[in-house]
Amino acid sequence: MDSPLLSARVRRILVWGSILTASVTAAAVGAALVISRSVPVKPMRYVEVTPVLKLAPGERRADEFESFCLDNGRAAPRAGETHTLSRTGATGLRPYLREVFDEYLTHPSRWRQGDVQQGIWYTEGHKRWESLAPEQQLFVQTAAGKADPVRWNPVVLLSRIAGAFGPIVLTNLVLAVFALLVVAVGTPDPVSVVGRSLAWIGGPRLAQAFIQGRWGRGVSFLAGLKIVSLMRDGLEEAVSRFVSSVLSRRV
Amino acid sequence: MGFKDGLQYVASTIGIGILGVGIVLSAVAIVFAFVWLLIVAPRMRGATIAARLTLALAALSVTGLYLRAARFSGAAPWWKIVIVASLVLGFSVPVLRIDAPVDPGRVYHRGMASMVVVWLSFLVLSQALLVAGDARQGVLLYLLAGSSGWLAGFSLGSAMGQMVRESVPVRNREAG
Numbered sequence: 106m107d108s109p110l111l112s113a114r115v116r117r118i119l120v121w122g123s124i125l126t127a128s129v130t131a132a133a134v135g136a137a138l139v140i141s142r143s144v145p146v147k148p149m150r151y152v153e154v155t156p157v158l159k160l161a162p163g164e165r166r167a168d169e170f171e172s173f174c175l176d177n178g179r180a181a182p183r184a185g186e187t188h189t190l191s192r193t194g195a196t197g198l199r200p201y202l203r204e205v206f207d208e209y210l211t212h213p214s215r216w217r218q219g220d221v222q223q224g225i226w227y228t229e230g231h232k233r234w235e236s237l238a239p240e241q242q243l244f245v246q247t248a249a250g251k252a253d254p255v256r257w258n259p260v261v262l263l264s265r266i267a268g269a270f271g272p273i274v275l276t277n278l279v280l281a282v283f284a285l286l287v288v289a290v291g292t293p294d295p296v297s298v299v300g301r302s303l304a305w306i307g308g309p310r311l312a313q314a315f316i317q318g319r320w321g322r323g324v325s326f327l328a329g330l331k332i333v334s335l336m337r338d339g340l341e342e343a344v345s346r347f348v349s350s351v352l353s354r355r356v
Numbered sequence: 357m358g359f360k361d362g363l364q365y366v367a368s369t370i371g372i373g374i375l376g377v378g379i380v381l382s383a384v385a386i387v388f389a390f391v392w393l394l395i396v397a398p399r400m401r402g403a404t405i406a407a408r409l410t411l412a413l414a415a416l417s418v419t420g421l422y423l424r425a426a427r428f429s430g431a432a433p434w435w436k437i438v439i440v441a442s443l444v445l446g447f448s449v450p451v452l453r454i455d456a457p458v459d460p461g462r463v464y465h466r467g468m469a470s471m472v473v474v475w476l477s478f479l480v481l482s483q484a485l486l487v488a489g490d491a492r493q494g495v496l497l498y499l500l501a502g503s504s505g506w507l508a509g510f511s512l513g514s515a516m517g518q519m520v521r522e523s524v525p526v527r528n529r530e531a532g
Contacts, residue, residue, distance in 0.1 A: 291408075
């Protein structure tokens with residue numbers, strides 16, 4: 106028997122959705138366990154050689170730091186721009202960044218700052234291995250334990266794809282939603298407009314299937330919503346009255 | 357490799373798949389958005405404030421969202437000023453031409469169609485260049501900002517102009 110709040114179909118979707126989510130999560134955790142057991146963890150040695158900086162509340166101290174840029178795409182800082190010393194999540198999120206810093210901090214006299222900077226930018230995934238100088242390649246290889254480590258690394262690959270396609274995907278999906286709203290608000294029969302576009306792109310059969318199917322009913326539902334009709338008619342009338350009253354006052 | 361790193365590795369692999377679906381969906385979405393706007397925008401008869409307002413909002417918010425992307429950081433620093441200036445210009449042109457004779461039987465506004473085509477062409481071209489790895493497209497980004505501001509302004513200005521034109525005979529009737 107259907108509950109008054111949830112129909113049988115919605116309950117079925119919820120149950121199967123939960124099962125699917127739980128299965129994917131369990132599979133991901135299992136795969137992560139297997140991967141983490143099979144690849145040895147490289148111990149971080151920088152904590153043994155780097156002095157710990159401790160400040161009492163209200164204490165002021167002048168210290169000199171060597172700093173590196175983590176994001177090659179950002180504009181260079183302007184002269185006199187204030188810097189804040191804070192913890193960064195990048196070392197935990199970007200593969201091989203921790204290893205690169207560990208190598209430099211444990212052997213600071215062995216590597217040049219410029220080579221380290223190139224190595225850091227390489228971990229972003231935008232630089233090709235071949236474009237690095239031999240010393241830079243040696244530095245990254247020593248830190249990561251292998252040559253060209255970020256190639257085909259899924260974390261870096263995702264970050265690269267998201268960097269290139271993320272704004273495009275977001276923009277296009279938002280544009281499609283707005284265009285559908287323009288259709289729903291701007292035409293008396295939005296289903297026929299969407300159907301016509303489908304007929305142009307995929308042929309009349311697709312258009313027919315859309316008009317008679319649940320997607321067509323969805324668009325009709327959207328166009329028939331009270332808020333949409335209020336926007337369409339109420340706003341028109343309100344602005345029209347406002348313009349008329351302004352004009353009549355001026356005469 | 358620690359468990360957290362391993363989980364990140366697996367989650368990223370799933371993320372690549374999800375993003376792949378998003379890329380395909382967005383490619384389909386822009387084609388449909390292009391066609392829908394081309395069908396509806398030039399055929400808006402009368403004032404239709406809500407539809408024109410939504411069109412203006414679409415042009416401004418989509419362009420704003422796109423130009424705010426981290427990849428374009430510093431590429432077109434004056435884009436907001438360009439949008440506002442072109443919005444004011446686009447609004448002024450139809451408002452200043454209120455007294456110009458209008459064909460009452462016209463159902464298709466070719467100017468509006470070309471504005472939509474120009475704006476979306478700049479957007480698609482810029483996206484193609486971004487995918488090709490060229491994020492330093494200053495002139496194109498300014499053209500995109502300008503065309504979207506002009507479209508939004510023209511859309512609102514023509515609605516306002518039409519509304520004023522429609523209310524004048526009523527006012528004259530009341531006065532007579």
